[in-house]
Amino acid sequence: MKKTIHPANERGHNDIGWLKANFSFSFGPYYNPAKVHFGALRVLNDDIIAGGTGFGTHPHDNMEIITIPISGALEHRDSMGNIGVITAGEVQVMSAGTGIQHSEYNHSKTEDANTLQIWLFPKEMNIEPRYDQKSFTDKLIPNQFVTLVSPYKDGDAIWINQDAIFSMGDFEAGQQVKYDVKIPGNGAYTFLMEGKIAVDETVLNKRDALGVEDMSSFTIETLDQSRILIMEVPMR
Structure with missing residues (x-):
């Protein structure tokens, strides 16, 4: 068995006021050649998003994007016409495929939201974009x-x-x-x-x-x- 240990206090960090992000792998302003990916797992960001703020409309393609709220809720909108809110206990999956535009905002105007955003390299390239979300609270x-x-x-x-x-x-x-x-x-x-x-x-x-x-x-x-x-x- 081969083990790779990633202590929490050795993650990358970026604080821009409205967003406090911890990066398990190289992302944005953080780069560590020893932490670029783990197999198909490319991104694991532990984000705290201030109330009333979020990520404006931006593009993705050929990436599997999974969002898992830990606390609070995110409002999602995308170019496929999906509009919804995901809360703690739910999971969101977006297959970006050939390309998609989306935005994510803290659904609360006052309370922080803590979410995990996870990206995987896809198995098949250039598939039709797809969105899904589901609650696992009862499971x-x-x-x-x-x-x-x-x-x-x-x-x-x-x-x-x-x-x-x-x-x-x-x-x-x-x-x-x-x-x-x-x-x-x-x-x-x-x-x-x-x-x-x-x-x-x-x-x-x-x-x-x-x-x-x-x-x-x-x-x-x-x-x-x-x-x-x-x-x-x-x-x-």
Whole structure:
């Protein structure tokens, strides 16, 4: 097993007043040649967006973009005519494909919104752009992972244009959880949203991350009440 540890306090950071961003991988003003991507996982931004502000209309193409609100809500508008609000407990997927324009604003005028924005390199290039969002609030069962996104069009997860599977779960302290890699050859990037865990004896605290590859499974021990996000992605 090969491990890549990304401590929270070693992430890139940018504070422009209305936006406080933490970058797990090189993005915008932050560049680290040792942290450009983990397999197909290209971007993992932990953003705090001030009330009444947001990202104006801007373009994307040939990227799979996943947004996971941690707290607060984002208002989304795009060139396909989609208008909606995503809140904590929901997940949004946008396949940019041949090209799309969109904007994202904090839905509140006064309260901060904290979101994870995640980009994956696509499996197929230049597909027709696509948007989807779904609530997983009722599917989060304590001490179990729920699949958020997957490459399969059937089932409860949101389809994504990549052989990637995202799983999230809330776990009580003292749990031993085995994670089996779903797609042979994939790596798994574990991002600890809250709590404290050990992944095969490597301890992670809040917002730490660990990428593992060249394995078929690994074990997580929860040392505190924890919310865990595992992003399983192709490594080549």
